[in-house]
Amino acid sequence: MTHPLLWRRRDAAxxxxxxxxxxxxxxxxxxxxxxGLTQLPIAxxxxxxxxxxxxxxxxxxxxxxxxxGQFRPVDAAGxxxxxTSRPDxxxxxxxxxxxxxxxxxxxxxxxxxxxxxxxWDVVKGQDLGGQSFAVTAGDLRLAAHRISDxxxxxxxxxxxxxxxxxxxxxxxxxxxxxxxxDSDGENAQSALASTEPIISPAWSSSGSQLAYVSFESRxxxxxxxxxxxxxxxxxxxxxxxxxAPAWSPDGRTLAVTLSRxxxxxxxxxxxxxxxxxxxxQSAGIDTEPVYSADGRQIYFVSDRGGAPQIYRMPPTGxxxxxxxxxxxxxxxxxxxxxxxxxxxxxxxxxxxKLQVMELSSGAVTSLTDTSADExxxxxxxxxxxxxATRQGGREALMTTTLDGKIKARLAGQxxxxxxxxxxPFQK
Amino acid sequence: MRSLYKPRAILAASLxxxxxxxxxxxxAALFEDDEARRAILDLRQRMDAQRLASERDAEAQxxxxxxxRRSLLDLQTQIETLRGEVARMTGQNEQLLKxxxxxxxxxxxxxxxMDERLRKMEPAKVSVxxxxxxxxxxxxxxxxxxxxxxxxxxxxxAQTQFGDFIKRYPQSGFRPTxxxxxxxxxxxxxxxxxxxxxxxxxxxxxxxxxxAPEAVLSIANCQIELKDTAGAxxxxxxxxxxxxxxxxxxxxxxxxxxLR
Numbered sequence: 001m002t003h004p005l006l007w008r009r010r011d012a013a014x015x016x017x018x019x020x021x022x023x024x025x026x027x028x029x030x031x032x033x034x035x036g037l038t039q040l041p042i043a044x045x046x047x048x049x050x051x052x053x054x055x056x057x058x059x060x061x062x063x064x065x066x067x068x069g070q071f072r073p074v075d076a077a078g079x080x081x082x083x084t085s086r087p088d089x090x091x092x093x094x095x096x097x098x099x100x101x102x103x104x105x106x107x108x109x110x111x112x113x114x115x116x117x118x119x120w121d122v123v124k125g126q127d128l129g130g131q132s133f134a135v136t137a138g139d140l141r142l143a144a145h146r147i148s149d150x151x152x153x154x155x156x157x158x159x160x161x162x163x164x165x166x167x168x169x170x171x172x173x174x175x176x177x178x179x180x181x182d183s184d185g186e187n188a189q190s191a192l193a194s195t196e197p198i199i200s201p202a203w204s205s206s207g208s209q210l211a212y213v214s215f216e217s218r219x220x221x222x223x224x225x226x227x228x229x230x231x232x233x234x235x236x237x238x239x240x241x242x243x244a245p246a247w248s249p250d251g252r253t254l255a256v257t258l259s260r261x262x263x264x265x266x267x268x269x270x271x272x273x274x275x276x277x278x279x280x281q282s283a284g285i286d287t288e289p290v291y292s293a294d295g296r297q298i299y300f301v302s303d304r305g306g307a308p309q310i311y312r313m314p315p316t317g318x319x320x321x322x323x324x325x326x327x328x329x330x331x332x333x334x335x336x337x338x339x340x341x342x343x344x345x346x347x348x349x350x351x352x353k354l355q356v357m358e359l360s361s362g363a364v365t366s367l368t369d370t371s372a373d374e375x376x377x378x379x380x381x382x383x384x385x386x387x388a389t390r391q392g393g394r395e396a397l398m399t400t401t402l403d404g405k406i407k408a409r410l411a412g413q414x415x416x417x418x419x420x421x422x423x424p425f426q427k
Numbered sequence: 428m429r430s431l432y433k434p435r436a437i438l439a440a441s442l443x444x445x446x447x448x449x450x451x452x453x454x455a456a457l458f459e460d461d462e463a464r465r466a467i468l469d470l471r472q473r474m475d476a477q478r479l480a481s482e483r484d485a486e487a488q489x490x491x492x493x494x495x496r497r498s499l500l501d502l503q504t505q506i507e508t509l510r511g512e513v514a515r516m517t518g519q520n521e522q523l524l525k526x527x528x529x530x531x532x533x534x535x536x537x538x539x540x541m542d543e544r545l546r547k548m549e550p551a552k553v554s555v556x557x558x559x560x561x562x563x564x565x566x567x568x569x570x571x572x573x574x575x576x577x578x579x580x581x582x583x584x585a586q587t588q589f590g591d592f593i594k595r596y597p598q599s600g601f602r603p604t605x606x607x608x609x610x611x612x613x614x615x616x617x618x619x620x621x622x623x624x625x626x627x628x629x630x631x632x633x634x635x636x637x638x639a640p641e642a643v644l645s646i647a648n649c650q651i652e653l654k655d656t657a658g659a660x661x662x663x664x665x666x667x668x669x670x671x672x673x674x675x676x677x678x679x680x681x682x683x684x685x686l687r
Contacts (some may be wrong), residue, residue: 283510305513305518322521 034355039072040155043097043122045079046105053113055140057105057147063184064148064162067399068384069406073153076100083130092122099155103130103147104141112136115143116187119151128154129164140185161379165423167191167201167210168397171416178212180227183379183422185397185410191225192232203423204247204271210421211235211245211254222256224271233275246289246298247271248315255279255289255298266300268315279317291315292335299323299333299342310344324357326364330421332375336382337424341384341402343376354387356402367404377422386410506546553600557637562602570601603633607642619649640666640675641645647682659684 032386042065047057058076065071072096081087081102092100103117118130131150133143145162152160162183176198181188192198196215203210210225220243222236232351236242240259247254251271258267258276264285267276280286284304291298297312302320304311307328311320324330329347336343351371357364372390379386384399391398395417397410553562555570562570573588589609593602606629613622626642626649633639643666650659663679663686670676 284514304514305521306514307518309518309521322525324524325525 006230040070040099041072041074041097042099042101042151042155043074043076043079043092043095044101044165045076045081045103046080047102047115047117048388049107050105052107053105053140057103057115057117057140057144058101059102060141060144060184061148064145064160065151067184067406067408068152068160068162069401083116087120089120089122089125090356092120097122099128099151099152101147101244108134113140113143115140115147117147117150119154141182145182145184158383159381159425161381161384161422162373163426165203165207165426166377166397166410166420167203167423168388168420169198169201169418171197178210178225180210180423187285191227191230194404199419200244201325201419201421202245203245203421204251205249205424206251207424207426209251211247213245224254224308233273235271236276244288246291248291249293249295253315255291255300257287257289266298279313280320288332290333290335293337293339299335301331301333310342325329325362326355330355334376335378335379336378336383338382341378341382343378343387345374345376353402354385354389354400356385365404367402368398368402368407370398375419377420379422380425384422386422387421388420452609452626472573555601557602558600558603562600564603566596566599569595570599570605573605574608578614582612586612586616603629603636604638606632607636607638610642610645614645614649614652617652619652623649640673642671643670644675644682647679651686656686 008041016256039375043300044058044062044065044256045340047053050057055405063421068071074092074095079102081100082104083102084104085102087100087102087283089100092220098121100120100122101117101245102116102120105113105115108114112134113136114132114134116130117133119128120126121128129150131147133258135143135145140365142163148162149160152158164183165180166183166185167180168185170179174195176194176196177190178192178201179188180191180196191210192212194216196218199213199216199220201210201212204224208227208229210339211222212225213220215221217237220241221234222242222245223232224235224245225232235245235254236256236258238258238260240262241264242256242258243264244257245254246256253268254271255266255268257264259265260276263283264287266279266286267281267291269276271347279289279298280300280302282302282304285308286300286302286304289298289300292312295315298315299310299312301308302311303309304320305322308331309322309328310324310330310333311322311401313320322340323333324344326344327348330344331347332345334343335341340359342359344355344357345352346366347353348366353371354367354373354376355364358369367385368389370389370391374388376385376387378384378406379399382402384401386397386399389396389398390411397420397423398418399410400407513649525544542674547564550561550563551567552559553567569588569592573585573592576588577585586609589605589612592605593597596602610625610629611624613619613625623646626646629636629642630639636642643662646665647659647662650656650662660683663683666673666679667676667683
């Protein structure tokens with residue numbers, strides 16, 4: 001059978017035999033590969049004074065908006081406008097821009113940066129508002145993401161996810177690292193470094209904690225890690241393997257896969273630790289649990305029917321109902337926060353492909369043309385999916401829109417990068 | 428194992444018996460050497476036999492154990508096979524459940540669609556001019572079409588359509604009403620004689636019809652148009668007499684007053 005911890009493209013043996021390339025994290029770049037049908041053309045003028053700042057605000061905002069698939073950047077090079085200008089919108093209309101962003105970044109006496117911007121509706125000639133932030137140099141990227149969120153929400157009516165965070169794992173040589181990065185993959189901070197594998201990071205719904213599986217004691221053990229303090233606690237270290245943690249939406253419970261009574265089965269454990277309660281009773285392998293956003297279902301993978309498929313059941317256990325019927329190998333379920341979509345990985349003629357199912361109709365769409373997709377995770381606004389894959393011979397983190405039309409590559413130069421998990425909206 | 432001890436016990440007992448005998452023989456010289464030798468040989472023989480027997484036992488047990496081990500392995504394989512079989516059947520069952528649900532849904536959809544389509548073709552109860560009767564959907568549609576044409580004021584077309592209707596559905600529950608509107612269309616088209624014929628046909632076939640008094644009044648109107656004042660008066664008199672409570676009777680009285 002497959003690896004009992006999780007069904008995944010690479011098992012632990014493969015994890016141990018990866019390539020020895022050290023990752024370079026400053027090289028993330030948006031590579032939009034698709035063409036959307038309705039994209040809003042937007043011009044983002046260089047922010048006045050940003051040349052002296054350590055981060056180029058306009059470039060970050062442009063990349064953010066482009067990656068969302070909802071915007072098409074219009075060239076704004078050479079413009080010398082800022083948020084105080086009353087811009088002549090005629091040239092922007094001629095360039096077919098619907099919106100214009102202007103702003104500035106200036107250094108304050110205390111060393112912080114004052115970032116200001118204003119958004120213009122070019123078509124109607126209207127001022128759509130602006131904001132200002134006084135931030136440290138280290139938070140300039142965050143300020144840029146917040147500007148992107150403002151623009152996104154103003155122009156699409158939905159919340160932006162640019163200031164949210166993504167956790168992922170890299171392997172360089174024999175060093176494993178768990179990173180917490182901005183939604184564009186940049187600004188990564190190491191949460192944990194180990195010479196043994198780290199897998200399955202999972203954000204709590206508050207975004208303050210990460211659960212993950214670490215092999216540092218030479219066997220899979222589940223930890224919960226406080227992101228701000230770096231303190232962590234052991235949640236599951238029972239006989240056999242402890243794996244695949246998933247948070248309940250209220251943050252009180254973790255669903256995990258344990259093999260303490262023989263085969264791999266699902267259990268729940270209080271987030272503070274304690275005695276696990278067994279959820280499933282099957283002769284097969286039950287693993288990869290994930291809660292629905294309303295907390296009413298746990299989706300998981302089981303081979304009780306002879307091949308791994310995705311099932312769901314109430315969070316207290318009970319009769320599981322099979323969800324996937326297309327193909328004979330479906331693993332790694334992820335649920336959209338709006339409850340409408342199920343993303344998962346399907347093995348189709350030997351290739352591992354990211355699929356998305358509309359839960360109300362059961363209709364399934366294949367989203368990628370890559371063949372080694374894994375670990376899908378939804379953005380908190382349910383508009384994008386981040387996943388790991390191999391593209392052009394390199395490991396990569398990608399984002400895709402739910403129609404698969406716009407994809408962006410978040411990965412740096414080579415190295416093993418995988419297991420992304422998209423965190424919640426920042427409170 | 429226990430059987431291995433047995434020969435030794437027997438041997439001990441025999442030796443004990445021998446020593447007893449020897450003790451006795453000191454005085455009585457009871458045992459000759461030959462006798463002793465025979466006894467020893469005998470004992471040896473018996474011991475050999477015992478040993479052979481126990482070896483055979485052990486061999487049999489080893490064979491039995493091997494047999495057991497084989498059948499255990501067999502059982503294990505069978506359990507594995509069964510487990511696989513159960514998984515396969517579980518999967519099949521899940522698929523069947525899903526297929527059944529899907530079929531049920533589709534069947535419901537088809538049934539609903541069919542009902543809707545059949546309803547369009549099945550005769551249904553209709554109510555016209557206070558009368559209830561069963562009519563074919565097509566028949567009802569043709570009637571409504573003709574009435575629609577009349578209401579639009581397209582009287583020649585209405586005359587054709589009502590005329591066709593009466594020919595096509597001679598037994599129709601709509602017939603009296605159709606005759607009434609046909610007469611009216613003809614009146615509008617100045618075909619007064621034709622109109623009178625159809626109003627009379629209505630009166631003859633359904634004298635109690637709610638449109639009957641109006642039909643009589645209409646006949647009188649036709650007669651007036653045809654300058655048959657005497658005939659009109661007679662018709663109006665009949666109307667007042669036959670349908671005294673009707674609205675048309677009131678109109679007839681007024682008309683009579685003017686005609687006199």
